[in-house]
Amino acid sequence: MPEVAPFAAIRFDAARAGGDLSNLLAPPYDVLDRDDKDALLAKSDHNIVALDLPHIPPKSAGPPQAYDGSAQRLNEWLSARVLIREQNPALYLYYQRFEHAGRPYTRRMFIARVRLQPFSEGVILPHEQTFGGPKEDRLALMKATKCQLSPIFGLYADPEDRIGSAFTEIALRTPDATGTLDNVDSQIWIVTDKVVIDAVVSTMAAKRVYIADGHHRYDTALMYREFLASRHGGSLPSDHSANYVMFVLAGMDDPGCLILPYNRALADIDLDTVVQAWSKGAEPAPKDQADIVLFDGRTAKEAPLRFTSRDILKTLEPDQCEAWRKLDYAYLHRYLIDELLERKLGGQKPKVRYVKSVEEAEKAARDESGVALLTNATPMAHLRAVSESGGLMPQKSTYLHPKLATGLTINPLT
Numbered sequence: 565m566p567e568v569a570p571f572a573a574i575r576f577d578a579a580r581a582g583g584d585l586s587n588l589l590a591p592p593y594d595v596l597d598r599d600d601k602d603a604l605l606a607k608s609d610h611n612i613v614a615l616d617l618p619h620i621p622p623k624s625a626g627p628p629q630a631y632d633g634s635a636q637r638l639n640e641w642l643s644a645r646v647l648i649r650e651q652n653p654a655l656y657l658y659y660q661r662f663e664h665a666g667r668p669y670t671r672r673m674f675i676a677r678v679r680l681q682p683f684s685e686g687v688i689l690p691h692e693q694t695f696g697g698p699k700e701d702r703l704a705l706m707k708a709t710k711c712q713l714s715p716i717f718g719l720y721a722d723p724e725d726r727i728g729s730a731f732t733e734i735a736l737r738t739p740d741a742t743g744t745l746d747n748v749d750s751q752i753w754i755v756t757d758k759v760v761i762d763a764v765v766s767t768m769a770a771k772r773v774y775i776a777d778g779h780h781r782y783d784t785a786l787m788y789r790e791f792l793a794s795r796h797g798g799s800l801p802s803d804h805s806a807n808y809v810m811f812v813l814a815g816m817d818d819p820g821c822l823i824l825p826y827n828r829a830l831a832d833i834d835l836d837t838v839v840q841a842w843s844k845g846a847e848p849a850p851k852d853q854a855d856i857v858l859f860d861g862r863t864a865k866e867a868p869l870r871f872t873s874r875d876i877l878k879t880l881e882p883d884q885c886e887a888w889r890k891l892d893y894a895y896l897h898r899y900l901i902d903e904l905l906e907r908k909l910g911g912q913k914p915k916v917r918y919v920k921s922v923e924e925a926e927k928a929a930r931d932e933s934g935v936a937l938l939t940n941a942t943p944m945a946h947l948r949a950v951s952e953s954g955g956l957m958p959q960k961s962t963y964l965h966p967k968l969a970t971g972l973t974i975n976p977l978t
Contacts, residue, residue: 566687567679568768569808570653570761573973574711576610577648578741585743589750589971592714592777593617594698610646612971616713618705625700631708638709649976650754655761656973657731657753658812659739662966664822671820671966672728672735674755674764675715675973677808678773680785688718689772689951692959694779702784703791712785712975715812716778717968720771721948722815730763731755741972748966752973773813774951776964785809788977810975812968816944823944824920826963828896828937829928831915835860835867838935841908842900845873855892859936861929871895885953892940893961918960 576588587607590596593616596604601620604613618634619626641647656675663669681687706712722728739751755761775782789806793799800807814821830838835858839846846869851857854868876899877889888894905914917932919925925936942962950957 565769566681566771566773568765568813569677569679570655570756570765571677571805571808571810571975572650572653573656573675574642574647574649574976575973576741576971577645580646581741583741585741585750585971586745588612589743589745589969590616591746591967592970593622594780595967597621610641612713615641615709616705616970619701622698622701624697625704628704628708631704634705635708635710638711647974652756655755655764657734657755658972659735659751660820660966660969661749661751662747664824664965669820669822671814671822672731672818673812673814674727674731675752675810675812676764677805677975678718678811678813679808680782680789682786687772688782689774690779690782691775691947691951691955691957691962692779693956694783698780699784699787702781703787706784706788706977707791710976710978712781712810712977714778714781714970715810715968715973715975716781716785717776717964718778718811718813719774719776719816719821719944719947720768720813721817722767722771723817725815725817726767727764727813727815728818730760730767734760743969743972745969746966748969750969750972768813772952773811774816774948776814776947776962777968782809805975805977808975810973816948821944822965823941823947824963824965825939825941826893826960827919827922827925827939829861829917829919829925829932829934830937831917831928831932831934833914833934834862835865835935837908838905839867839869841905842869845876845895845900845904846870847872855940856896857938859926859929859938861926861932861934861936871900873899885950885955887946887949887953888955888957891942891946891950891957891961893942893958896937896939897958920963 590604590613598620601613604611615634618630658673660671734753740754741752743750792806849870851868855871858867929936
């Protein structure tokens with residue numbers, strides 16, 4: 565089962581920043597473009613994005629000097645004590661407070677190292693496929709900086725809230741640092757209390773960790789460990805830092821752990837074409853009972869539909885697990901789009917865009933004379949079931965809201 569451990573993180577000197585890290589934090593690197601990076605650096609030239617996003621877009625490895633520049637800046641910030649290294653190993657209690665649909669939420673998490681294990685061992689469980697290009701970028705950055713700059717987001721089952729209970733007294737203290745990013749308030753507490761750490765570590769030892777976000781970063785950490793091992797006779801000492809990877813861990817039963825829909829938009833197609841193509845797999849339904857709502861970008865007309873032939877996935881994908889075949893996104897892509905719509909279009913693959921909000925999806929449909937596919941969110945239970953069954957969901961089947969802040973802790977690998 566997972567080996568969770570405290571670690572001596574590299575972090576921004578909160579006292580120097582007046583306790584407020586707002587100008588130093590950034591969203592995850594893979595949701596940012598050049599304009600986003602420039603806007604973050606306009607807040608502070610010490611914003612973490614200066615280290616974590618040296619090459620844009622981070623979908624493949626950039627020039628070596630980009631990553632060398634991150635390593636040089638990291639060392640300069642350490643020398644100037646913009647960044648400091650913790651004296652003692654710690655866990656880091658991390659709260660995000662935010663609103664969604666008019667309701668306040670608090671997502672309670674903690675940051676720790678977790679020992680790397682292959683997915684085949686069934687302890688760390690993925691739910692998405694990964695691609696080579698993004699891993700090349702992250703590996704180049706890790707080699708240059710000898711650090712993991714942004715965390716992986718992991719989930720664990722804890723219906724009794726034993727982990728939350730272990731941190732109860734810590735959360736009553738004034739946070740050691742705060743920061744606001746994209747209307748989400750972050751609070752962090754440095755936890756060195758051995759009793760608390762031992763309680764968390766022992767409780768986590770009986771659980772599994774489900775990767776919510778950061779599959780490429782996890783694969784990259786495995787690759788980095790193998791890279792170092794190859795330079796040290798094929799293996800590393802058991803306690804070497806590269807045998808671990810930094811996670812933000814949250815209980816999947818926590819009310820603040822929200823999964824929102826990840827909508828799609830089809831370009832250059834009209835509503836009637838899609839509805840006709842899908843007539844064997846979906847039928848009209850009341851909007852509050854629909855599995856998907858189609859929005860026509862030309863006319864703003866809506867068509868709520870119910871999926872009618874889910875069992876077809878047993879024929880189309882007999883090797884997939886049953887949990888996978890129950891996914892709305894599996895049915896949407898494998899049958900409605902890949903089979904019925906492509907057949908209607910004479911074998912031509914439709915252009916699919918992935919957009920989070922309803923507003924973005926409808927705008928994409930209007931801009932590209934297409935149709936927005938407004939989906940339902942994947943339930944947390946489905947994420948868990950697919951992961952435990954060894955399945956991998958279609959691309960962008962989950963949208964964990966809100967995104968984690970990068971810059972609260974850095975994981976040194978030396």
